[in-house]
Structures are given as structure tokens and as C-alpha cells.
Amino acid sequence: MCAETPDYKSTLNLPKTDFPMRAGLPKREPMWLEQWNEIGIYDRLREKAKTETREPFTLHDGPPYANGHLHIGHALNKTIKDMIVRSHQMMGRDARYIPGWDCHGLPIEWKIEEQYRKKGRDKDQVPINEFRGECREFAKGWVDIQREEFKRLGVQGNWDKPYLTMDFHAERVIAEEFMKFLMNGTLYQGSKPVMWSPVEQTALAEAEVEYHDKDSFTIWVKFKVVGGGDLEDAQVVIWTTTPWTMPSNKAVVYGAGISYGLYEITGTPDECWVNVGDKYLLADNMAADVLGRARLEEGQWARVRDVTTAELETISLKHPLHGVDGGNGEWDDLRDFRAADFVTDTDGTGFVHCAPSHGLDEYDLYRDLGMLDQVITYNVMPDGRYRDDLPLFGGKAILKPNGKEGNANAAVIDKLVEVGGLLARGKIKHSYPHSWRSKAPVIYRNTPQWFAAIDKTVGDGQDQFGTTIRERALTEIDNVNWTPKSGRNRLHAMMEARPDWVLSRQRAWGVPLTCFTRKGVLPTDADFLLRNAEVNQRIVEAFEVEGADAWYEDGAKARFLDGIVNPDDYDQVTDILDVWFDSGSTHAFTLRDREDGSEDGIADVYMEGTDQHRGWFHSSLLQSVGTTGRAPYRNVVTHGFTLDSKGMKMSKSIGNTIVPEKIIQQYGADILRLWVAQTDYTNDQRIGDEILKGTSDSYRRLRNTMRYMLGALSDFTEADRVDAADMPELERWVLHRLAELDTVVRDGYSRFDFQGVFRAIFEFATLDLSAFYFDIRKDALYCDGDTLRRRAARTVLDLLFHRLTTWLAPVLVFTMEEVWLERMGGEGSSVHLQDIPATPEGWLDTELAAKWAKVRAARRVVTAALEVQRTAKVIGASLEAAPVVYVEDAAQRAALESVSFDDVTITSQITVTGDAAPEDAFRMPETDGVAVSFVLAQGEKCARCWKVLPDVGTHKHAGVCARCDDAV
Known part of the structure; x- marks a missing residue:
């Protein structure tokens, strides 16, 4: 540029904006939150919907638990929900979002009990409603904390009016929904094995259990044969990983289609619990393994003969503790021995020890046989100790109060060794159920509980949605859209196989089972449960005003029954409802009862983590089909779990947890939200x-x-x-x-x-x-x-x-x-x-798009060719070039000639030709038929636009091209 050439910068239309390149999100985001609060964005959208014709859209919030600060899973969950709601709002729907919280349950009870222990208070000496009041205040405090943490993520919703399961109206509706099971005949009290936490002293639902590896004792136990001809002096061997259940053994079962043999010991090592001449009944597939566990080597036993199913049908068994209980006769009855379809010969011994009080398969077998009264025991107390009067083992504990191994297993094993009842013992590491709250192992324990029967006809059986809860649920699953589709199969399989729903918990902080039982009447009798609409109405009216605490006030029974039935004829149930019933009922008081809910009581979307197929999705479906016949949702969206950068599960003990608050402080919430949007949330992230x-x-x-x-x-x-x-x-x-x-x-x-x-x-x-x-x-x-x-x-x-x-x-x-x-x-x-x-x-315009696809393809070749020259420092910018582009395809060549291809390639001049390209022309293998030869642009550089053109310097304004001369 000549010295006298003017500076044309002021004549350019340069961008003008105060929008900063650096976002400064951590400091600036709270400003937007404050502004949105001031102008009432959420309420204005609802007002806007009233003046326009907008179809409602409701995402029903699965309630997080009001206990502790948010973790990264909460952030993922709430951000996805927010994106669902906002996107549907901006696509023309009236998208409502009512946040909610699960407020009842054991973890909150534990926190209050922990505070009591520090103060030297005994929970059992505190009036129950005083205790419940402290639980309520604790939950309220965490709701307020979590609400602010969720809002900081940018989540928009009706934060001033969330739903809480502990609100009085919510407690009323939860009780009301329970009463529907009471009135439609699906509620019953049964004594059966349920997953029981000795540490928490309550029954647990499958959704409250997680599986971890556990080292368990494993024993091979001998039962002496009674009857069976020449089998009289043989012994049947069972295998179990729960030695503590042996005092409750009532039977042994075998498989009718399994090949069994009689095995005789011909030699022994120096130390073992078998003798030469001993005879054992074993499944042939497992015999070598079992005898090897007894330290026998090959050649130290012989298979004497086959044992047929017909022979097995003729024998009974003696418990290994037969006659050794000090004359109490606790184990002196002969044990039942019969075929069962759940026995296999792929592990164990081919025979299964049955303690129907502690195993579902065994319980179901003897229930169907009508023999439960002969086989049910009550040897294990709520805290996991044997009853004090159990011979030999009274007071022994399966688990200690801290969840560690107690002394029951060791005591049973030692006694079996002492009486010669053990063939072998060892330890095994296996996946075992633990309470997700206390992290302690659980046991199966027979205890009176309240159930919803999912295979019993609901009401009069005339409902259009199906005759049983299971039938309704399986039908409705296929009326729901699942994202991802695998969610359908997972819940369907669970619903096909699940047992009756255990509704009761033996705790204090929750909604009670609002029912009464008739004194002196068996649970199987028709009038065992009081089913009275007038009584039910009194209860729900009281709950609406006073909350569920009304159930625990002195004189509550008389208050609800006087003048309708004689209170002295009934007992008041004091168990509380499973919290999954609480959360499963939320659709009733959130979608149905609120103005901003859903007109038909059904949510457009439920969205939670994949663990909720056995949790909230599951309980909500059971509860809803049990009371309305329908699923409470049209769409179910599932996200995976959040792992650390190496793909490991986050754990405080490992130190790899990531807290949303720290991400927001460092990067800002929008970066966290963008991470959510960039990930495939349907899988683990x-x-x-x-x-x-x-x-x-x-x-x-x-x-x-x-x-x-x-x-x-x-x-x-x-x-x-x-x-x-x-x-x-x-x-x-x-x-x-x-x-x-x-x-x-x-x-x-x-x-x-x-x-x-x-x-x-x-x-x-x-x-x-x-x-x-x-x-x-x-x-x-x-x-x-x-x-x-x-x-x-x-x-x-x-x-x-x-x-x-x-x-x-x-x-x-x-x-x-x-x-x-x-x-x-x-x-x-x-x-x-x-x-x-x-x-x-x-x-x-698909035709135009096809044309410009050809243009862009050619442009990529030109750009790449010029980059070679720039790298070689032949040119500093593409405007210094005037390349020749050789294009074989006539249609592509015509497309380039019809546009300003020099502008498209950001060159000063360009030539497009159909001539054959020189051998040294630049080509790209992915773009056939296009080649480029480099040529320097001819002329001077325009002082304003920097193009190199022949006409620069020939116009009114010095040092510019024709286009810039006109612009100036």
C-alpha cells in the first residue's frame, strides 16, 4: 500500500457488540436467576397458556429424598427433566413442572434417633407425635436446601408450591389410596418370609435393596434317612449358605427328574467328618464335588446303585439335631421329604434344605400344599436374634446392631460338628442383598405383614382394564412409550415374576395403614378387616386438617369408630406404609388434585434413573392400576448412572465423587447442562x-x-x-x-x-x-x-x-x-x-441443496490445495490465490460457474474448466473428478477488502477495487 493511501477501516461495517467473549458463568448466572424470579417467568408462561390454545404437557417429578445435599445423579436427573419441560414449552405446549419431595421413611428416622442418642434420650420414651414432628422439621429443612440447589442448576418450575408427601393433603390422599386396596379386596395380612433388615428392624421392598458381594459360611449337612428299605442307614446331604436357618429346618426336597445315586465311603483322609462305610444320597452330577468338599479323593468312594424317585417317595428324614436339645423335642419330629420343581443338580447336592419361614420357594411350596401351619417357625426376632427360649441357640444374633456378622452362624456350625451332623464347611463370596440405607445384609424372615394381592380379582372383576393388578399392569406397560425401548422389557419381566406387594413397615415416620382388624378373628376370615366407608371418611377428613398424626393421638380408635361400630371389638393397625406406596401415590394428589396438574390425572412423562424400574416406575404402576386400572404415565424416560472419568462408580471411600456445586463454582451451571446434553443419558455416563x-x-x-x-x-x-x-x-x-x-x-x-x-x-x-x-x-x-x-x-x-x-x-x-x-x-x-x-x-429446496453439495465438495478441494501453499509460506492468505479448478462432471462444473465461486472459496480470482487436469494438480481421494492447480492472483491488493485484483488503483478512491470504491 502506498504511503498516501487512506485508512479505510472506518468505512468498513465491522461487528459491534458488548457481548463478552469470556462468559464468567459462575458469577453471572445468579443474576439471571434473580431476574427470572423478579419477572415471574414460570407464572407468566402459565398466564400465557390461558390466553392461547395450548395443549397441556406435564412431567411428573419423581420425588428425591429430603435428606442431604445433591449429588451428580440429582443434577443429571433434574437437568434432563428441565430440558424436557422447556423444549416442549417452546414447541407450543403448556409445559408444567411441579417439583416434589419424598419426606417420610427410615433415613430421616435414623437421623432423629442419632440426635437422641447424642442427647441420651430413648426414642421409645418419646411420644410418637413428638418424634414425628421432629422428623417433619428435619425433612422441611432439607427440602429448603435442595430446592435452592436445584434452582441454581437453572431448573424452572413451580418452586413456591412443590408437592411434599408429608403435606396434610398428601397424607390424606395416600391414606385414601390405601383404603381403595382395603375396599376392593386386594389387601390382606399374611405371615410369610419377607426381606427383613435386623439393623433397621423393618421389612424392606425389593426397591430398598441393593446387591453387594458378601463372604458367607457354607455348610454341607447330613440328614439321616428313616424308611426306604436298604436306604435306612444312609444320609441325605444338603448345602446351605445360611447356617442360621438350620434350627428352622422343616423339610428337605428333591427334584423328580434328577439322577440320584447311593454313594459309599471306602477310604478317608486323616481328618474329615466321614467314616468308611458311610452311605450318602447325592445327585450324580454333584457327587464328586460334594465328596471332594469332605476332603475325599477320587477312589475313596464308590457309587453303589441308582436311587429312584419311587424310592425317595418312601423315606423321611431326621433333623441333624434330633434328640440333642435337652429333652425339649424342638427337632425330634421327622422332616418332610418330597419333590419340588425348584431343585436343580447344577449346584449344591441335588437336595434343598427347607426353612419355609426364611425362603420364598419353600414358603410357596408348602402354602400350595396347605401345610404352612406345620412348617412355619418364629425362631428369629425383629432384631435378628433367636428367640430367647430356643434350645441351644437362644439369644444368638445373626447380625450385630452395626450390621456385622453375629454369633448365630458359628454357634449352629459348632453344634452340628459336635453332633456329627456336618459333612463339610467353607466360605463363599457371592452377591447378597443389603439394605440400601444401612448397607447391612438383610435376611428373609417370616413375619406378619400387610400385602396387596396382585393376582386376586380386583373388586367384582368387571373392570375394563383387567381383573387383577398383575394383568392390568402387564396390559398397561404396552400402552406406554419407553425411552429407551429396553425399559419396557425390564419392567414387564419384573411385573411377570414379582410376588405380592408388601405394604407395611414397622416404623413411625410415615402414613399409617389406616385400617382396623376384628379381635378374635383369623386374618383369613371374611370379617377380619373392617371395611366401612363412613369410618374411612372420618379418617381422611381428619388427615386433611391434622395430617397423619391424627392416627396416633390418644383416643384415635374411638374417635374414628364410635357410633359406627364398637371400638372394643377392633384393634388399630400401627404399621406405616412402605414409602414406595407414598411415592407411587403422588400422581393422585399432584396430577389429579392440583389445578396445574393433568386434566386426566395421567402424566405425559415420568423420567428417572434405570434403578426406578424396580422403584418408582414400578410402585407407581402397581398403585395406579390397583386403583384406576391405568398407568399414571404415557412416556417413561430412563437415564443411566453417572460414573467417574475412568468408568468407575462414584464412592466417597474411593474419593472419586463429583459434587454439582463444585462444577458450578468452577465452570457454571450451563457447562454442567451442556455436559448432560452431549451425553447419551440412556446409558451410563x-x-x-x-x-x-x-x-x-x-x-x-x-x-x-x-x-x-x-x-x-x-x-x-x-x-x-x-x-x-x-x-x-x-x-x-x-x-x-x-x-x-x-x-x-x-x-x-x-x-x-x-x-x-x-x-x-x-x-x-x-x-x-x-x-x-x-x-x-x-x-x-x-x-x-x-x-x-x-x-x-x-x-x-x-x-x-x-x-x-x-x-x-x-x-x-x-x-x-x-x-x-x-x-x-x-x-x-x-x-x-x-x-x-x-x-x-x-x-x-432439495434441488438447491443438491447443487450446493456439489459446490461445497469442490470448495473443500480448493481450500485444501491452498492450505498446502499457505503451509509452505508461498501465500499468507487465500485471497493471494487465483487457482484453476478442473472439474470432470459437467453438472458440477455448471454449478460452480453459476455462483461466485471466487467468493465461495475466498480467493481473489478463480478459473473453472473442464480441461484435463495436469498430473501435478492437487486432488483429494474422497472427491473424485476435481483437481486444483495453484496460481498467484494478478493485480494489486485492495486496501479495503484485501482482494488482489487488476483494477485496484484505477478508481476514484485510491488503492481500492471497484466494489470498495462504490461502497466508500
Whole structure:
């Protein structure tokens, strides 16, 4: 440039924006939260829905437990829910979100008991409603804490009016829903083995149990044969991993189709619990393994003969403790011996020890035989100790109060050794059920509990939805849309196999089982339960005003029964409901009873972690079909678990936990939300510093895209707008891509596919816009005067702005608000009050898109060829080049010739030809038929646009090209 050439920078249309490159999210996000609260975004959306015709959309919140700060799983869960609700709102629905909390249950009781212990107080000496009041205050405190933590994530909802299972109306409805089971005949009291926590002293549901490896004692025990001819002096061997159940043994069972043999000991090692001449009945497939456990080597036993099923039917057995209980006769009755279909010969001995008080298979067998009264025992107390008067073992504990191994197993094993009842013993590591609260092992224990019968006819059996709870549930599962589809199969399999629902818990903090039992009447009698609508109404009216505490007030029984039935004839049940019944009933008081609920009482979406197939999804379905016949949800969306960056489960003991609060403090909530959007939440996801740094990089690229648009649109007005039909092809191609992407975004949001939505938007923003369209049009935007091309480009940028901000607002709630207000401003304005703009059908132009696909393919070859020259420092910028492009395909060549291909390739001049390309021309293997020869551009460099053109310096204004001369 000559010295006298003017500086034309002031004549350029350079971007103007105050939008910062650095987001500063941790400091700026609370400002948006405060502003949204001031203008009442959520309430304004509900008011907006009243003035417009909007179809309601309800995501019913699965209640987190009001106990402790949020973990990363909570953040993932609530963020997905928020994106579901926001996206459906912006697609034209009236999307309501009522947050909720699970407030009853054992963990809160434990916290209050822990406080009592520190103060030297005895829980049992505290009036129950005083204790319940302290539980209520504890839960309320954590609800307030968690509410603020959820709001900090940017989650939008009716935070001022959440649902709480401990609200008086909620407790009333939970009791009311329970009474429906009472009245429709599915409620019954039964004494059967249930999973029992000796540490917590209550029954547990499957959803309250998790499986961990446990080292267990394992023993092989001898039962002497009685009867059976020459089998009289033989012994049947059983195997068990629960030695503590041996005092409750009532039978041994075998498999009718299993091959059994009689085995005689012919030799022994120095130390063992067998003798030469001993004879044992064993399954042939397991004999070598069992005898090997007794330290016998091959050749030290012989198979004498087959033992037929007919022979097995003729024998009975003696318990190994027969006659050794000090004359009490506890184990002197002969043990039952029969075939059962659950016996296999793939492990154990081919014979199964039966203690029906502690095993479901055995319980079911003897229930179906009508023999429960002969085989049920009550040897184990609620705290896991044997009853004090049990001979030999009274007071021994299966588990200590801290959940560690007690002395019961060792005592039983020692006694069996002493009386010669043991063949072998050892230890085994296996997957074993533990309470998810105390982390202590659980046991199966026979105890009176309340159940909902899922295979009993509901009411009169005339219901259109099915005759039993199981039948209804299995039918409704197929009327629900599952994301991912595997969720259907998982819940269906669980529902097919599940036992009756255990409703009762032996605790204090919860909704009681509001029922009465008739004194002196057996649970199997028809009038055992009081079924009276007037009594039920009294109870629910009291709960509405006073909450469930009314059940525990002095004189409650008389209050509810006087004048209807004689209170002296009935006992009041004091157990509380399983908390899964609480949460399973939430649809009734949230969707059905609230103005902002769902008109038909059914949620559009339930969304929780995959563990809720046996938890909330499961209990909600059981509860709802039991009372209404229908599922409470139309869609069920499931997310996986969050792992650390190495794929390991997070654990405080390992030290690899990641707390949402720390991520927000370092990166901001939008980065955490973007991580959620980028991951396939339907599977387990990983998170860590490197992963979050990658997420931050994606965020910065998107932020720069938005910043570029804001700068280019700084003074855009409606007078600048150009109709789509009048736009250049390149702009019409962008509109086509917008139309395509609009379908992808709406479809993805409708299917809850946030990863697919974000990927599509991100690739569009980075590849189609930043690397292509913006790159090409930067010259026109900066250097053109008031041309159609520049006005069209800015019109497209405006259309892009409105779509990108609304498309991304459900994900980047804070950043898109910042982008929106930077340009739109206005009192009370918010991107979250907008809908995604409709896309005109006329924007779609597949023929144009096909043409520009050819243009872009050729452009990639040119760009790559020029990069070689730039790397070699032959040129510093592409505008110094005037390449020759050899194109074999006539249609592609015509496409290039019909557009300003020099602008498209950002070169000063370009030649397109159908001539044969020289051998040394640049080619790309993925683009056939296109080659490029490098040529330096001829002429001078324009001082304003930097193109190298022959006409520079020949115009009125010094040192510029014709286009820039006109613009200046």
C-alpha cells in the first residue's frame, strides 16, 4: 500500500457488540436467576397458556429424598427433566413442572434417633407425635436446601408450591389410596418370609435393596434317612449358605427328574467328618464335588446303585439335631421329604434344605400344599436374634446392631460338628442383598405383614382394564412409550415374576395403614378387616386438617369408630406404609388434585434413573392400576448412572465423587447442562475434569458463533429485511438447512433425544455456519455497501438468531438468555417466554441443496490445495490465490460457474474448466473428478477488502477495487 493511501477501516461495517467473549458463568448466572424470579417467568408462561390454545404437557417429578445435599445423579436427573419441560414449552405446549419431595421413611428416622442418642434420650420414651414432628422439621429443612440447589442448576418450575408427601393433603390422599386396596379386596395380612433388615428392624421392598458381594459360611449337612428299605442307614446331604436357618429346618426336597445315586465311603483322609462305610444320597452330577468338599479323593468312594424317585417317595428324614436339645423335642419330629420343581443338580447336592419361614420357594411350596401351619417357625426376632427360649441357640444374633456378622452362624456350625451332623464347611463370596440405607445384609424372615394381592380379582372383576393388578399392569406397560425401548422389557419381566406387594413397615415416620382388624378373628376370615366407608371418611377428613398424626393421638380408635361400630371389638393397625406406596401415590394428589396438574390425572412423562424400574416406575404402576386400572404415565424416560472419568462408580471411600456445586463454582451451571446434553443419558455416563474441559471448548465455540451474529446484527432493522424469494442462492441454501434442522430439532426434543438435538445444532453452527457461510459472507458483511447481498445475509443472520437462541434455550438456559437480552433487551423480556419460530415450508429446496453439495465438495478441494501453499509460506492468505479448478462432471462444473465461486472459496480470482487436469494438480481421494492447480492472483491488493485484483488503483478512491470504491 502506498504511503498516501487512506485508512479505510472506518468505512468498513465491522461487528459491534458488548457481548463478552469470556462468559464468567459462575458469577453471572445468579443474576439471571434473580431476574427470572423478579419477572415471574414460570407464572407468566402459565398466564400465557390461558390466553392461547395450548395443549397441556406435564412431567411428573419423581420425588428425591429430603435428606442431604445433591449429588451428580440429582443434577443429571433434574437437568434432563428441565430440558424436557422447556423444549416442549417452546414447541407450543403448556409445559408444567411441579417439583416434589419424598419426606417420610427410615433415613430421616435414623437421623432423629442419632440426635437422641447424642442427647441420651430413648426414642421409645418419646411420644410418637413428638418424634414425628421432629422428623417433619428435619425433612422441611432439607427440602429448603435442595430446592435452592436445584434452582441454581437453572431448573424452572413451580418452586413456591412443590408437592411434599408429608403435606396434610398428601397424607390424606395416600391414606385414601390405601383404603381403595382395603375396599376392593386386594389387601390382606399374611405371615410369610419377607426381606427383613435386623439393623433397621423393618421389612424392606425389593426397591430398598441393593446387591453387594458378601463372604458367607457354607455348610454341607447330613440328614439321616428313616424308611426306604436298604436306604435306612444312609444320609441325605444338603448345602446351605445360611447356617442360621438350620434350627428352622422343616423339610428337605428333591427334584423328580434328577439322577440320584447311593454313594459309599471306602477310604478317608486323616481328618474329615466321614467314616468308611458311610452311605450318602447325592445327585450324580454333584457327587464328586460334594465328596471332594469332605476332603475325599477320587477312589475313596464308590457309587453303589441308582436311587429312584419311587424310592425317595418312601423315606423321611431326621433333623441333624434330633434328640440333642435337652429333652425339649424342638427337632425330634421327622422332616418332610418330597419333590419340588425348584431343585436343580447344577449346584449344591441335588437336595434343598427347607426353612419355609426364611425362603420364598419353600414358603410357596408348602402354602400350595396347605401345610404352612406345620412348617412355619418364629425362631428369629425383629432384631435378628433367636428367640430367647430356643434350645441351644437362644439369644444368638445373626447380625450385630452395626450390621456385622453375629454369633448365630458359628454357634449352629459348632453344634452340628459336635453332633456329627456336618459333612463339610467353607466360605463363599457371592452377591447378597443389603439394605440400601444401612448397607447391612438383610435376611428373609417370616413375619406378619400387610400385602396387596396382585393376582386376586380386583373388586367384582368387571373392570375394563383387567381383573387383577398383575394383568392390568402387564396390559398397561404396552400402552406406554419407553425411552429407551429396553425399559419396557425390564419392567414387564419384573411385573411377570414379582410376588405380592408388601405394604407395611414397622416404623413411625410415615402414613399409617389406616385400617382396623376384628379381635378374635383369623386374618383369613371374611370379617377380619373392617371395611366401612363412613369410618374411612372420618379418617381422611381428619388427615386433611391434622395430617397423619391424627392416627396416633390418644383416643384415635374411638374417635374414628364410635357410633359406627364398637371400638372394643377392633384393634388399630400401627404399621406405616412402605414409602414406595407414598411415592407411587403422588400422581393422585399432584396430577389429579392440583389445578396445574393433568386434566386426566395421567402424566405425559415420568423420567428417572434405570434403578426406578424396580422403584418408582414400578410402585407407581402397581398403585395406579390397583386403583384406576391405568398407568399414571404415557412416556417413561430412563437415564443411566453417572460414573467417574475412568468408568468407575462414584464412592466417597474411593474419593472419586463429583459434587454439582463444585462444577458450578468452577465452570457454571450451563457447562454442567451442556455436559448432560452431549451425553447419551440412556446409558451410563462419565464425567471428570478432562470431559468438562472438552464440554467447555464446545461451549466456547458456540458462544463465539452467537457473538459473531450479535456483532453483525448490531444495527439491523426491519427496513433491511429481504424476502426469501429475493435472496441469493447461498442465503436460500442456509434457509433450506434451517428448515431441515427445524424438523430434526423438534423431532429430537419430542423424543427426548437431547444428544441428537445438540449434535445437529453444534455441527450446523460450526461446520455450516462458522466454517462455511460466515467464512464466505464475512467479506460482504464487512465490505459491501447497502447491497442486496449484504441485506440478505443480515436477514438470514436475524433468522438464525431467533432459531439458534430458542433451539438452544432449553439446554443453555443462562447463555441464551444473555444472548437474547444483548440484542432484544426490553423490560421483562426473556428468551424463555418465546416459542421456537415456525419455519415456512417454502424454505425447503432439495434441488438447491443438491447443487450446493456439489459446490461445497469442490470448495473443500480448493481450500485444501491452498492450505498446502499457505503451509509452505508461498501465500499468507487465500485471497493471494487465483487457482484453476478442473472439474470432470459437467453438472458440477455448471454449478460452480453459476455462483461466485471466487467468493465461495475466498480467493481473489478463480478459473473453472473442464480441461484435463495436469498430473501435478492437487486432488483429494474422497472427491473424485476435481483437481486444483495453484496460481498467484494478478493485480494489486485492495486496501479495503484485501482482494488482489487488476483494477485496484484505477478508481476514484485510491488503492481500492471497484466494489470498495462504490461502497466508500
